[in-house]
Amino acid sequence: xxxxxxxxxxxxxxxxxxxxxxxxxxxxxxxxxxxxxxxxxxxxxxxxxxxxxxxxxxxxxxxxxxxxxxxxxxxxxxxxxxxxxxxxxxxxxxxxxxxxxxxxxxxxxxxxxxxxxxxxxxxxxxxxxxxxxxxxxxxxxxxxxxxxxxxxxxxxxxxxxxxxxxxxxxxxxxxxxxxxxxxxxxxxxxxxxxxxxxxxxxxxxxxxxxxxxxxxxxxxxxxxxxxxxxxxxxxxxxxxxxxxxxxxxxxxxxxxxxxxxxxxxxxxxxxxxxxxxxxxxxxxxxxxxxxxxxxxxxxxxxxxxxxxxxxxxxxxxxxxxxxxxxxxxxxxxxxxxxxxxxxxxxxxxxxxxxxxxxxxxxxxxxxx
Numbered sequence: 001x002x003x004x005x006x007x008x009x010x011x012x013x014x015x016x017x018x019x020x021x022x023x024x025x026x027x028x029x030x031x032x033x034x035x036x037x038x039x040x041x042x043x044x045x046x047x048x049x050x051x052x053x054x055x056x057x058x059x060x061x062x063x064x065x066x067x068x069x070x071x072x073x074x075x076x077x078x079x080x081x082x083x084x085x086x087x088x089x090x091x092x093x094x095x096x097x098x099x100x101x102x103x104x105x106x107x108x109x110x111x112x113x114x115x116x117x118x119x120x121x122x123x124x125x126x127x128x129x130x131x132x133x134x135x136x137x138x139x140x141x142x143x144x145x146x147x148x149x150x151x152x153x154x155x156x157x158x159x160x161x162x163x164x165x166x167x168x169x170x171x172x173x174x175x176x177x178x179x180x181x182x183x184x185x186x187x188x189x190x191x192x193x194x195x196x197x198x199x200x201x202x203x204x205x206x207x208x209x210x211x212x213x214x215x216x217x218x219x220x221x222x223x224x225x226x227x228x229x230x231x232x233x234x235x236x237x238x239x240x241x242x243x244x245x246x247x248x249x250x251x252x253x254x255x256x257x258x259x260x261x262x263x264x265x266x267x268x269x270x271x272x273x274x275x276x277x278x279x280x281x282x283x284x285x286x287x288x289x290x291x292x293x294x295x296x297x298x299x300x301x302x303x304x305x306x307x308x309x310x311x312x313x314x315x316x317x318x319x320x321x322x323x324x325x326x327x328x329x330x331x332x333x334x335x336x337x338x339x340x341x342x343x344x345x346x347x348x349x350x351x352x353x354x355x356x357x358x359x360x361x362x363x364x365x366x367x368x
Contacts, residue, residue, distance in 0.1 A: 005031040008053070008158060008190060013062035015048055022048040024214035025062070032157075033188040035181065037201040040211035041237070046194045047162055049211075053192060054083045054160050066158065077106065080157040084164045088147040090135050096122070097131035099146055103153045121149040124183065141172050148183070158190045165200065177203050198238050202226065210234045232363050235284050242290075242331050246283040246362075251275060255357070258283060262326035263304045268360035275362050282363045287334040289359035292320065292345055293352050303354040306331065311347050320345065322353060 008030040015023040023045040030036045038046035051057040052064060055076035063070050071079055082103070091099055100118045109117070122128050125145040138146065144164055151159055165173045165180075181204050184191045195201050201208050202222040209216045210225060210233075217231045229235035236243075246260040256270035260283045268275075268283060275281065297303050306322040309330050321330035331353060345351060 005029060005034075007032040007067055008192070009065040010049070010053075011063050011065070013049070013052065013059045013064065015045075015052060015057060016060050021214050023052070023059075026214070026216050028209060028216060028219065030190060030192065032190055035184050035191045035193065035204055035206045037193045037195060037205040037208045038211055039195055039198060039201040039208050039237075041196055044211040045214040046196075046211050050083075050160050050162055050192060050194050053158070054081055055079050081160055082151040082154050082156040082158075083160040083162065084147050084151045086163045086166055088143050088164070088167075090138070090143050090146060092135050094135065095131065096127070096133045096135070096138070096146055099135065100131075100149045100153055103150045107154075117153055118149075121153040124152060124187075125149045126179070140168050141176060144168065144176060148180075152187070152189075156189065158192060159184075161191060161193045163195055164193075165195075166197075173200075180204065202238075210237060212237070229284075229361065229363070232282060232365070235361065235363060240287050240332055240334075242285045242287065244283040244285070244327075246281050248275060248277055248279045248281065251277055256362070258362075262324045263302075266302050266360060267357040268362055269358060270362070272362065274364050280365060282365055284361040284363055285331075285355060285359055287319070287332040289355055290331070290333045290335070291354045292322070292333055292335060293354065294345075294349070296352050297354040301354045302357065302360075303352050306351055306353055308345060308347050308349045308351055311345065318345075322351060324353070 006029040010026055010028040013023055013026050014021065026049060038049060040046050048057060052059055055074060059072055063072055065071065066080060091102065097118055100121055101114055104114055104117060118131065119128065122130060125148050127142065127145050127149065147164065165176050168176060177200060193204060205222055207219060207221055208225055209219045211217065212233050218225055218229065218234045225234060226238055229238060235241050244260040244263060246258040249257045249259055249265065251270050254270050256268050256275050258266055258268060260266050266283065304324055306324040308320055309323045310321040312319045317334055318336065320333040322333055323330050333353065
């Protein structure tokens with residue numbers, strides 16, 4: 001079956017609570033079988049938007065469509081959706097089997113069919129044979145799986161997940177991310193996933209909507225959002241970023257030369273319409289796009305001198321803060337601490353920073 005890239009449509013949806021606009025004119029299209037994440041800090045509107053998809057809130061303006069049908073007036077139990085809540089909502093007085101079967105209570109199935117569906121759901125989340133366990137005998141990861149099984153037993157076309165991994169420790173959370181992604185791919189169900197954890201969203205998602213102040217600022221693949229953010233807020237929220245005040249000296253074709261605070265003249269791609277002569281912009285550089293060396297790079301590469309102010313060894317890489325004259329904040333650099341010749345980059349050492357033209361992202365100051 002061909003994928004419908006607008007199976008779930010959110011059209012100019014706004015939701016207000018008194019004087020607070022929680023969701024502000026959001027437009028999104030989500031495809032069948034897509035793992036789509038709503039990413040942003042607390043208060044950005046992502047959970048309110050998820051609750052409107054579920055039917056627990058109603059838009060003040062705009063409409064939500066599922067498979068071409070408007071659903072804003074449809075109650076939650078009549079929608080082809082189900083939701084996994086942040087706290088899992090496991091019933092303590094019911095065992096695992098009855099917790100999972102709770103999702104079938106309105107379908108009035110026979111006992112044999114209900115048992116078959118429950119066992120099928122438990123196998124799906126790798127908890128076959130756990131049906132008679134008591135709820136208080138479950139670990140955090142098992143409780144999360146039970147909540148998934150209860151939501152999936154109704155065979156929804158869209159599964160809504162509100163930070164379902166937030167209560168897990170880091171190691172278990174990483175394991176569950178892999179399992180959740182594999183489960184979604186095997187089922188082909190559309191997942192809409194809410195999280196404030198950028199690494200989690202990048203790991204799981206086909207596409208991400210980065211939200212702030214009730215708006216969807218950028219909607220794209222994880223790779224595109226990381227390497228080509230269109231907004232200062234997005235660039236700052238996703239990963240670590242160095243920002244430099246800059247003004248455009250000249251533009252020639254698809255390349256610009258800028259005067260950047262502390263860095264002097266630098267080159268950068270001029271792919272966006274706001275990169276024009278005399279424009280005042282922000283030049284952004286990811287820490288891992290910068291290279292440290294003890295001697296000046298050859299060949300006219302973008303480079304600047306500095307001094308290592310702090311260094312932290314993290315096993316597979318090191319993080320450095322490099323002080324550059326003319327800048328209030330040190331420059332963040334991520335990379336190996338060993339030099340090609342065997343020398344080590346220590347705190348207080350003079351160094352050269354270098355980077356490619358393509359590493360520079362030019363952003364408008366007044367966006368975000």
